[in-house]
Amino acid sequence: MSRDTTASLPTGLGRREFLAAASVGLSGGLAGCTGVFAAEGKQVNIAGSSTVFPVTEAVASAFSEENPTVNLSLSKTGTGGGFGNFFCAGRTDINNASRSIADAEVEQCGDNDITPIELQVATDALTVVVNPDADWVNCLTVEQLQQIWSADGVDRWSDLNEEWPDQEFELYGAATTSGTFDYFNEAILGEELNHRNDYYATERDRTIVQGVRGDEAAMGYFGFAYYSENPDTIKAVSIDNGNGCVEPSIETAKSGEYKPLSRPLFIYVAKESLAKPAVRDFVRFYMKRAATDLVSDVGYVPITEEQRDENLEKLDAKIEEVTG
Template sequence: MMSRDSPAAGPAGIGRRELLAAAGVSVSGALAGCSGILAAEGNQINIAGSSTVFPVTEAIASAYTQDNPTTNISLSKTGSGGGFGNFFCVGRTDINNASRAIAEAEEEQCGNNDVTPIEFPVATDALTVVVNPDADFVDCLTVEQLRQIWRADGADRWSDIDDSFPDAELELYGAATTSGTFDYFKEEIVGEETNHRGDYYATEQDRTIVQGVQGSESAMGYFGFSYYSENPDSVKAVAVDNGDGCVEPSLETAQRGEYTPLTRDLYIYVAKESLADPTVRDFVRYYMEQTTSDLIAEIGYVPLNEEKQAENIDKLESNIDEVTA
């Protein structure tokens, strides 16, 4: 097995791209050549980062530009870490989607480039492990079994995990190392003291993981719940046993805190300096208004409660006041 990256594919991706093109949202694999926050002109907003948060920002950007057709939003999947390190913290984007909190080294990089990141939680995710629908031998795995599969020098065959499983080679698909999903999965499943295995198909394109798992009865992958909810007939979600029995990933189990340890917060980070731009601050206000809406649940994540939304709005307005004073 080896790492590879592939472009998004499939009818769902094509339809969404057509919708975004009509709405004035450009979706790209990278933001090469974008002007960024230091030289942005007119009604331009540049966003990179997490593929997990991407569907949320994509949908909100589409809705926003339908009402604000003169605004152009450039949106790219680079992974949380790739977005922070290559775009946001060097002043090339206004917003970074993130499926984990910003790291200390990234905050330092931002500071060295006079970029002040403001954190806004926007949803809750049930990070989901998936297998092929025909893999009827597995419906639930313990955290320790997942660790055996995904740690460096881990299991090579399904039968290494359980004698009742087929003697078939594991075919693994997962997040690239620049991804916040990779970081979170490594911390919660593999463990901080152990390396995540490197011999798997690594990609920022979650639909590539869907296609890979769909194509092999021996395959397994992991990604945000939104991508599973888009493809429930193509892949099968695996319940996780963290010591209290098997719990299936769902919006309900994530909201109740039962799906552990793979329930996590999702974020956007906004460059405080970008809030001096009326277009950026208007879009971020709109974004915050949508975080309690049914739109979040329709995408496949748990919306914020009104208390957390109010905290976000208060934080946003306080920072807007500071940059516009």
């Protein structure tokens, strides 16, 4: 399992620089699950998707400014890693997820008396990126992406187009524990093709940024937020799903034009954890902020006010079941 914990807020992230100045006490790992905060019910433990991480991080920063006595522990483990190793094992209260929970994960949670509650928090435009010097490519068809990313697929740019450079791909993508991997696999490769395994697989999205900007022949994919942080050092590729090239953006994801790589993002909260006031307060706060510019500032599409109200209604009903 690849893991990237954050001991302090990031700096130099463009639109998100406000996070670095927030003076927020966010814990970077899951080691703080015990101790005074947990004993007082003021510990909220969160793991899961690196794609959803920036949204949760921004919400957590805002929450901690208003609730400095609550300790929030955030870790990037991948959606599947978060479900399997932490959330469904009863070690975390919330799992960030870039896909819906799988049946096997629901079963694992049930075996441990964990009841997952799904709440959509944003919409993402999963983004394929290349090196800025790759001036021969601005748009790829879904079929071309299949050729690149499928097992036994093509190995060189010239295999796609004889006018393109005779250079071997340097590929970076999500680890198999990632919801981004699962979604890309389903949306691009479908049921009949398998994702190639000879690529650099990581949960550290900024590693993908570094790899792509360091090699002219490189390509990677990840959530739009990580592209929006680095638009001058990597280049986003438009996708042609049969109706012409469409750029990944907040606008095209919101309108539904960006297909097939526009996807919902979620958090899952354990119903049992709603017995803790800190978890209840944080999730309520999250739902309200998920419908604001805080989400678009990170690089995703906020949920609608109607979705927010539905989330809050679902949440309040589950809280009532837990607290009586």
